[in-house]
Amino acid sequence: MSPRITAAVALRVLTQLRRDHRTAAMLLVLPTLLMSLLWWMFVDLPGAGFSALGPALLALVPFIVMFLVTSVTTLRERTSGTLERLLVMPMGKLDFLLGYLVAFGLVAALQSAVAVGTCVWLLDLRVVGSAWLLLLVAVVDAVLGTALGLLVSAFARTEFQAVQFMPAVVIPQILLCGLFVARDQLPRALEVVSDVLPLSYAVDAMQAVATSTDPVWGDVGVVAAYAVAAVALGALTLRRQTA
Amino acid sequence: MMKNAVVARRLCVTRGGNPVLRDLDFEVAAGSVTGLLGPSGCGKTTLMRAVIGTQRITGGTVEVLDERAAAPALRHRVGYVSQAPSVYDDLTVRENLRFFARVLGVPRERVDACVATVALGDHADRVVARLSGGQRSRVSLAVALLGEPDLLVLDEPTVGLDPVLRVELWSTFHRLAEAGAAVLVSSHVMDEAARCDRLLLMREGTLLADDAPAALLRRTGAPDVEHAFLSLVGAGA
Ligand SMILES: Nc1ncnc2c1ncn2[C@@H]1O[C@H](COP(=O)(O)OP(=O)(O)O)[C@@H](O)[C@H]1O
Ligand SMILES: [Mg+2]
Numbered sequence: 390m391s392p393r394i395t396a397a398v399a400l401r402v403l404t405q406l407r408r409d410h411r412t413a414a415m416l417l418v419l420p421t422l423l424m425s426l427l428w429w430m431f432v433d434l435p436g437a438g439f440s441a442l443g444p445a446l447l448a449l450v451p452f453i454v455m456f457l458v459t460s461v462t463t464l465r466e467r468t469s470g471t472l473e474r475l476l477v478m479p480m481g482k483l484d485f486l487l488g489y490l491v492a493f494g495l496v497a498a499l500q501s502a503v504a505v506g507t508c509v510w511l512l513d514l515r516v517v518g519s520a521w522l523l524l525l526v527a528v529v530d531a532v533l534g535t536a537l538g539l540l541v542s543a544f545a546r547t548e549f550q551a552v553q554f555m556p557a558v559v560i561p562q563i564l565l566c567g568l569f570v571a572r573d574q575l576p577r578a579l580e581v582v583s584d585v586l587p588l589s590y591a592v593d594a595m596q597a598v599a600t601s602t603d604p605v606w607g608d609v610g611v612v613a614a615y616a617v618a619a620v621a622l623g624a625l626t627l628r629r630q631t632a
Numbered sequence: 633m634m635k636n637a638v639v640a641r642r643l644c645v646t647r648g649g650n651p652v653l654r655d656l657d658f659e660v661a662a663g664s665v666t667g668l669l670g671p672s673g674c675g676k677t678t679l680m681r682a683v684i685g686t687q688r689i690t691g692g693t694v695e696v697l698d699e700r701a702a703a704p705a706l707r708h709r710v711g712y713v714s715q716a717p718s719v720y721d722d723l724t725v726r727e728n729l730r731f732f733a734r735v736l737g738v739p740r741e742r743v744d745a746c747v748a749t750v751a752l753g754d755h756a757d758r759v760v761a762r763l764s765g766g767q768r769s770r771v772s773l774a775v776a777l778l779g780e781p782d783l784l785v786l787d788e789p790t791v792g793l794d795p796v797l798r799v800e801l802w803s804t805f806h807r808l809a810e811a812g813a814a815v816l817v818s819s820h821v822m823d824e825a826a827r828c829d830r831l832l833l834m835r836e837g838t839l840l841a842d843d844a845p846a847a848l849l850r851r852t853g854a855p856d857v858e859h860a861f862l863s864l865v866g867a868g869a
Contacts, residue, residue, distance in 0.1 A: 398735075401731045404723060405723060408722050408723065469720075473714065473718065474714065477685065478735050479735070479737070480707075480735055630686055
């Protein structure tokens with residue numbers, strides 16, 4: 390592993406994003422637009438609907454977006470032969486993976502900063518804990534999305550297949566994360582499943598920051614541990630030699 | 633006596649249950665251009681991937697620059713150009729080369745030198761997606777030249793290029809060989825054979841001949857390599 394090479398990969402991924410104006414613009418403003426939509430839905434209703442659901446959505450959006458963007462970009466890297474080329478160069482597998490994590494982590498930080506800022510200052514999202522912590526949880530979520538995207542791209546041969554992993558991997562997590570039915574009221578079997586899905590912890594962390602000043606390091610740690618595990622498994626799928 | 637950059641003994645590769653390379657013995661000498669010629673599907677790409685170490689082999693040995701093929705130490709010393717250009721379409725020529733230069737840890741000056749070698753100076757700041765197929769494959773070639781490799785493995789690098797450029801590239805290959813590199817170039821176009829110092833003629837996963845072009849013509853009494861190929865196939869049948 391070499392910081393020089395990791396940085397080279399991150400820089401290159403960011404340059405590619407910058408070149409694609411439409412994707413870059415969507416990455417920056419789409420989450421904020423979605424948050425605004427959610428706010429608008431509740432504007433005429435009594436109660437704190439936006440503040441109840443907003444934090445969870447702040448956790449979901451960067452996760453989903455980074456999952457999709459990463460699985461498609463790395464699949465492209467596999468099919469275009471650039472990955473094979475890099476692996477016959479002095480490129481460590483972790484250099485490759487961490488380069489992507491750093492690049493998309495930075496994009497996620499920017500993206501979430503705009504979304505969290507808009508929610509807190511313009512849309513009056515009620516946050517009892519620190520807004521910085523909200524941002525941090527969003528970034529860790531995005532890193533998890535990136536790590537899972539890197540992993541699943543190994544199991545897709547085409548971009549169509551890669552995109553299909555989004556409903557397969559992401560939607561069950563959204564359904565079971567406690568947003569629709571509180572996790573402790575799920576049937577026992579589903580509660581157990583929900584307990585092993587990383588997004589559940591991400592949403593818990595977001596909600597904890599929004600409603601209390603309790604520490605959330607436990608939940609954040611679980612999400613980060615899943616990201617590390619996904620990267621480790623991703624490294625196993627990068628093969629220097631094929632049959 | 634030229635030193636061998638590649639020595640393969642009884643090399644066998646099976647892909648998807650089918651034997652693709654069958655018991656190949658061959659060498660690639662340093663300081664010369666070796667042509668790997670044969671019809672499409674005969675196993676040229678598989679052989680080259682076995683040499684650079686990305687193809688799992690099922691039998692025999694491949695030694696590259698005195699190491700086992702795929703040894704980590706070779707990653708700085710072998711340049712490979714795959715058949716389909718493997719560069720980033722959404723980056724400019726220069727951005728592509730800068731990135732790979734950083735990965736290889738070679739100085740920035742190499743970028744401009746390699747862009748010039750493949751005659752893309754006028755297009756250095758153009759996005760690769762907006763280049764022609766031939767120009768794109770030259771970007772891919774330039775990447776392989778960055779690290780001044782001791783062994784250069786080029787999979788059909790001249791396909792689709794205009795004849796003038798093709799001649800220029802062949803003289804580039806010879807210049808690199810004169811500087812001491814071993815150059816292994818594949819082609820399915822037999823008329824490129826005459827430009828090689830040595831030929832490996834391949835068909836259906838076996839080598840028909842391993843000879844200098846002139847010696848091959850003399851031995852087979854054929855007027856050109858295409859006919860030599862035919863007479864060798866006839867002799868084998
Ligand atoms: N991924 C693969 N799986 C199974 N067989 C393959 C694969 N790639 C190529 N082959 C087979 O290996 C043989 C040699 O292919 P290749 O090395 O690409 O030939 P060439 O480069 O000379 O056109 C062909 O018969 C082809 O069908
Ligand atoms: Mg081929």
